[in-house]
Amino acid sequence: ETGVTQSPTHLIKTRGQQVTLRCSSQSGHNTVSWYQQALGQGPQFIFQYYREEENGRGNFPPRFSGLQFPNYSSELNVNALELDDSALYLCASSRVGAETQYFGPGTRLLVL
């Protein structure tokens, strides 16, 4: 059974640029959630995708957007990057209605 994977591992961008982060769900999982974890803080829920539709969103602006594909993998896109977007971005997958989510190793984004 393959776990949750994320790419890339690390990324450096400049303020104003756009970035795409990728996540592959654990086998059998049809729901993907994205979290932002700033240094020294807990993860914050960005949004969740189920059946290729957004299924709930946290307190993040529209420049944070996502996609889910038929194979349940997902992308997180961030436009007009700001310095405060520097963080660890975590992807987690689960089955719909599940009591447990499984996290990937994360993508460390640095915005200069």
Add this chain to the structure above:
Amino acid sequence: AQTVTQSQPEMSVQEAETVTLSCTYDTSESNYYLFWYKQPPSRQMILVIRQEAYKQQNATENRFSVNFQKAAKSFSLKISDSQLGDTAMYFCAFAPNTNAGKSTFGDGTTLTVKP
């Protein structure tokens, strides 16, 4: 909106001893899940233990157990026989019923186990 508070930014414990990490939460919901996650320095978030709010019995997983006080909205984690590998950041999290993927996390407690 739900909030999760961990009031102990850092804690340390001697190997083989017991330590308790505190967590309080606020919600108006009656059905929900509570979790403790471990994030070692390698950063992969791992589920330690889960508690369903409708269950009165406290969850236990080997050396890890919780003290769930629903009326007080308190959810502490007890680690018995601490091991060096328990050194990590521990996060308390809340999720609405049937959707662990919409969790609200606390800011974590850094636990150091000393030899």
